[in-house]
Every structure is written in C-alpha cells, then in structure tokens.
Amino acid sequence: MKLFSTPTVLFLLLFSTISTSQNAVKDSIMLKKIYTAALTEGKSYEWLDYLSNEIGSRLSGSIEAETAVKYTEAQLNELGLDKVWLQPVMVPRWTRGFKEYAYIETLTGEKTITEICALGGSVPTPNLGLKAEVVEVHGIEELASLGEEKLAGKIVFFNRPMDASLINTFEAYGGCVDQRYSGAAEAGKYGAVGVIVRSMNLRLDDLPHAGAMSYGDTPVNMRIPAAAISTNGAEYLSSLLKLQPNLMFYFKQNCKTYDDVLSHNVIGEITGSTNPNEFMIVGGHLDSWDLADGSHDDGAGCVQSMEVLRLFKKIGYKPKHSIRVVLFMNEENGLRGGKKYAEEVKRTGEKHLFALESDAGGFTPRGFSFQTNEANFKKVQSWQALFKPYLIHYFEKGHGGADIGPLEGNIDVLAGLRPDSQRYFDHHHAANDIFEHVNKRELELGAASMASLVYLFDMYGTK
C-alpha cells in the first residue's frame, strides 16, 4: 500500500525540516537571551556573597543553616514566584566542638603538631585525648590480612591518595572515599582504637578536609574516633613511619551527636501555564560543612538554581510545566532533605518529569550528565548543538546528583551540571571552600546553562 505520493513525502520532509530549523532559530535566540541576562544582570553572585560572607558555614542543625533557610525563603519571595514554602525535615545534629589537636610523637619524645579535623559523625576521643602507635594502610581490604594481632590498640592510618592520572577528579574521589566513610567501622572490628584518614585532596597542602563517615551497625560502645589529616600531614606521617614504625600519634577531638532537629527544604515554584501538574525541579543543597562558608559545596548550586527561576521571570519566559527550585537540607551528613522531597513526591503522586542538580562546584560549566533511558538521552543529545556557542560540550550518561537521586523510579530524567572538576577537590570540605574562590562569570555561566536545559525540557518534554 502506498500511503503518500512522492511529492507529498517531499513536502512533509520539507515541512518537518523547516519546522525543526525554525525551532532551532527560536531556541538559539532564547538561549542567547538567557546567557546574556545571566552574564550582564545576574544575581547569583550577590546571593552567594550573602550566603557565604554574611551567613557562613551551614552545617545541618546549626543556627547558620536555619538563617540560610530564612534568607533564601525571603529571597525567593522577592522574586514574585507563584509559591514559596518550607518543607519540614528532621536532620542530624553533629557538632565539631573545640578545634581538634593532634601531634606525632617520635621515640625521642619530640612532638610535631599536625592539622586534623574530626570526620562528620565521628565520636569524640576520650577527654584527655588518645595516643597510640600507628599502622599505615592503603585500603580497607588490607585490614583483614593484618588482623587483630597487628591492629588491636592501634590507630589505623588510611593513606591511599587520590589517583592524579584520572581526568575526572570525581572518579579519583570515588576511588578513595571508602577509607573516609567506612574506615572507622572496619578498623574497629579488629580492635583499632582510632582512625586517621588522608584528606581527599589531589594537591599537597596543610588543610584537613572534612566529610561524612558512618559506623554502620557498629554498637555505640564499639565506635572509635576518626579524623582527617591534611595531605602534607599524611606525607610527613608516612615518611616518619618508615623511619620509626613505633612512633606515637596523639589526637583529641570533642565532636558530639545530638538528637535530630527540625529543619527545612526551601522550595519555590513557577506554576506551569499549560501543564501545572507536571513538575521539573532544579536544585542544590543548602547545608555545608562547618570549616568554611561552603561557597563551592554547595552555595554555588543553590544560587544557580534560584537564578534559573529568576532568569525566567527576568526574560519573561512563562514555562508550560511547573518549575521548582529546591534547596535541599542535609546532603552532607544524612541526605534527609533529598529523601524527604522524594517521599513527598511518592506520597502525593506528583508527576515529576525532570530534575537537575548543581553540586559539583561553581566552576566553568562543561556540560551535563544524564541519568535516564536511551530514548530520553537521544532527545537530549539533539539539543547539544544549541549549547556549542557557550562552549558546553559534555553531554554524557551519568549520575544526576545526590539530593535528586531518591527520585529515581518516579521521574523520567535526572541530570547533573558538570563544571570543570580540576580545582574542586582543592577546596572540597576544607577551610578554603570560600567565596573568593568562586568566579562570578563561571558561576553565572553555570546558572545560564541550567536555565537553558530546563527551558528545552519545558519546551519539548521528556517523551
């Protein structure tokens, strides 16, 4: 059966080409508008200045975290969104206490002070501190071969460095972070009394890098304290251990876990003009570690996400679907905000199409990673050419983001902004994750890239 005559087919082909190229022209004009507004009339940098310099570090349960909730709620209210609200969520409350103190003591009694920080979730040392011999290992798997005989009563020093030959520094992080997260739980099984972990940092410096750890199902009375040591400290300790395997390490920390407290995800919404009950979200996490102001992790992601909605208002774009900014609470040490948002989506049955997270720093955007099926990914790839003028080249399958992860199964596409990763772990969770290390244009380009992607999803859906 011949459905169409040849001229008809030609006409249809022609029509579809014209229509596609008309879209391409319209879309490229819209992206230009978005990028220009972000770079010349942006607000993300000003917001980040306030979050970082006026409020500061925002560990879950802290007064600063609550101040940040109020500040961002107020800022979203000023944007004239259709709805702004707080979503209650119970979060852990862990405090560092006084500054940690540590030294290496040689056999002749010389003490060299070294920089450490308690890992998030760790128990304190005894009040007078903890002194023991040190066993250096390069991974959890070494513990079994050493056994209780070699580890009981000792401090285990996890010293596997990040692999500098990996181009994506997040991969290098992924190859090391088990030492930090599970090192204490695993070493404790062999009678170790404490754990010191090399900071997850690709360069050599004096800054210890915080981060979450977990005791898993270790009984409370079996938990041993864990701290991170700077990369310079780790190198020094390791070299001394070669000379004096029986040197002693002393550390003292006063961190504590209190009862969970009430906190909030901060949410703002532009309600969709034609599909108000279909949602697309863009977000970052509002909490940060306590050693710095958390400008890259993840102040940047929060203000970029807020900026997406502000840019739509600014250029007068009225989305078809409902677009929400979600500032998640407690990504760093619990992910309670992300889990809570996903629970609510499941409970209410709200239809979510697309979620985009920025939680990899405020550096020059290189592209996006997409967690979705082949059909959706193909659709997304067809938009790639639109981003070329903005030097956004990276469109790959991959992880969306921690906070939006719990939505998986109840959403079509999860995506993550992928900024340049080379400098990220120089600052990650350390005292130098501060405002002056975020570049205004790089931050703004990220926000514009996010807004552009949300615009395209809004225009062309996910099916």
Next chain:
Amino acid sequence: MKLFSTPTVLFLLLFSTISTSQNAVKDSIMLKKIYTAALTEGKSYEWLDYLSNEIGSRLSGSIEAETAVKYTEAQLNELGLDKVWLQPVMVPRWTRGFKEYAYIETLTGEKTITEICALGGSVPTPNLGLKAEVVEVHGIEELASLGEEKLAGKIVFFNRPMDASLINTFEAYGGCVDQRYSGAAEAGKYGAVGVIVRSMNLRLDDLPHAGAMSYGDTPVNMRIPAAAISTNGAEYLSSLLKLQPNLMFYFKQNCKTYDDVLSHNVIGEITGSTNPNEFMIVGGHLDSWDLADGSHDDGAGCVQSMEVLRLFKKIGYKPKHSIRVVLFMNEENGLRGGKKYAEEVKRTGEKHLFALESDAGGFTPRGFSFQTNEANFKKVQSWQALFKPYLIHYFEKGHGGADIGPLEGNIDVLAGLRPDSQRYFDHHHAANDIFEHVNKRELELGAASMASLVYLFDMYGTK
C-alpha cells in the same frame, strides 16, 4: 570502466578500517601515556614556581628577563635535548620608573587617590605631573565629533567596558583594546594632553592592567602620556563626572624608553629521526609585564612548551620530525622575538610544518584553534575523538598565536592552545597574575594536550 570487483572493494574498505582502528588504538595508548606522565611526573609546575617566584616579572630588557633566558636555557640543557641555543634579538627597553600617582580632584578641592599604571611604551608626564579636566568617551570614533574644541588641553578618559555577554573573553578584549593601543595617538591629534584608559578587565576591582600602546607615527614632541585606571576607579571617575563635569584629574608617571638592547629567544630541539630537516615548534613568550610575575601570561605557556619536549623524552617517544621548543622574547611590547624567528626561517629556508603556541593562560585546556587551509583542518578534526577522554572538545578554525604569527606563509599549520578563558582577564597584565592563581593540574593538562597534538602532527604530517 570497473576498476575493482566488489570483493576487492570490500577488502580494501575492510583493510583501511582495520588499519585506521589500529592507529586509533596505538594513538589512544600514546595519549594516555602522555597525560599520565604529565599529571603524575610533571615538571611544568616546578619550573613555573622558579620562573615566577625566584625570578619574577620579566619585561624585555630587564635583568629578570635575562635571568629567565639563562634559567630556561640551563633547564633545557638538563633535558638532554639534541640542541639548545640562544637566538639573538634586539628588544625595546621601556621602564616604568617609580610607582605612578594619581588622584581625582573635585571642585571643592577634595582629592581621591586612584590606582593607575602607565601603559607600556608611554612617555612620562611632566616632572610635576599633569592636571587637567577630563572628557569621558567610549571609543576612538567619538573623538572626531568632539574635535579640538572640546578636547584640547583635556585628559581623554576611554571608558568602554569589555562586553560581559561574550562567552569568549578574548573577543571582549578584542572589542576594547584599541582604546589602550591607539587611544593616546588618536586623542593627541585633537590636542588632548593625556589619556586614561579603563583597564581591560571584566570584573570590578582596584587593579590597573598594563599593556602595550603605540604612538604610531606621532612625532616625538607630540606624544602624550597614557595610563590605565582600575575598573573600580573607572566606574568611580565616570560617576563623579556626571555630577561634576569640570573635576580635575592629576597623574604623574616616570616611565622611559631607552635604546634597544640585546636579548634572546631560547630554543631547544629534539632532532627528527626520519625527517630532521622538517620542523615543528611549540612555544610561548618568556617576557612578561612588570606588575606581577606573569605566571599566566606567559610563564604557563613557556613551561608547558618545555614540558612537551620533556614528556617525549620521559616516555621514550622519538619524533620523526625535528621538534623545537621556542621561548620567544618580547611578545608584550614589540613581538621582536617572534619576528626574528620567522625572519631566520625565511632566511635559512628551514621547512616548517607546524607551530603551536600557548599564550592564553594556564587554565583548564578546552581545545585548540587552527590557522590553516581546509584540507589540513579536516585532517586535524579527524583526531578530535582521541582527545575526548581528556575533555578536550574545542577544535575550531582561528588564530594561532602572536609569536608564531609571523611564520604565516612559510608554514602549513599554526595552532593555539585554548584554555578556559573566563578568569584570564581578571589577571591579565595586572598585579595579580601570580603563581598562586595557576592550578597545577590545569597547567599539566594543557602541557599534555599540547604534547598529544604535536605527537599526532609528527605521526601523520600536515599533508
């Protein structure tokens, strides 16, 4: 006429595919070797540390520039190259003299000190300085309409900012730099007595940015002094001028031009194993402005270029063609080194195939621009997939580099490393172009990208 039977064609196709894919495998293994060596056993950062922190700023004709010549020559000698030599070149010698001094004086006599720096090549002010009313313009083309009537006896203030909406910041620079380069020569024609130029900087800060200017064919006794003012200073001056159009600006500078002096390009060579008389060069410029240590402009390009040859030695790659590193002298205020090298190539008839310059900062490499014909560009594009694992995506036609530019017409391909440009003009020619703003991994990734491109040109030629 049927040249081949179908099976023969199929066989040929198959053979060519296998051969291509075998090359692709071999090449991807080589690139991995290059990148891994650069990231784990690199030397570029150590060299840059010495150039920046031990030697410092390297303006042509200065003692530091000569020290840098000796240092890099010695370092190249240590690499065990086949030849290392100095190529003599006469360079201009301009000195800043004492620190410039400037203030804005309001009608009530209040003086506000403002940060300026003399532009490279400028004449000094009179010994007691220069005070005059100010006429703000936004481009050279405005001068003619104002004419001698409005400009005679005045200081012309060029205040056109860089266009923040342009993604490639070098384009924004290109759109402004005529004010700095030709502003004094042009304003002088209308009887202006001095020129103040807004710094070529996309952000607002207090740092004046140096850079070259030229009087063209203006007679010596008609030359007027020119200085750059910081972007904050420019904004302040502009806002005050709206309130008090008759305010006065005072500045004093003591810069001088002396006779040309002898300096050198520094050259090292690995002689080609099969085509020793065909040359490929990689380079940057050794001179820098005097306000900082010139780590990005262009210490980075120098050490990356040296690193290309070191990496080849390190991994045991013996190039077929002769590969030279050329550290050019005097890019900033004369381009004498680049011109001299090209003159010598022309004079000796040395066959040059390919030149690659790194002179756009030590930031994360994004790709390359190529100045060549369509056939060579197509060939280059066929290598693009090899760079994808290193997140090098940008392969476009464009400018090679200032120092290698004079080779045009006597070479097949000129190319430029294209690092991320967002932060470049925050530092360019200003007091904050210092070592701490160069990231070790970013610098090393640039060197590895350059070495990889040179390897591919060496393997597959330019025809």
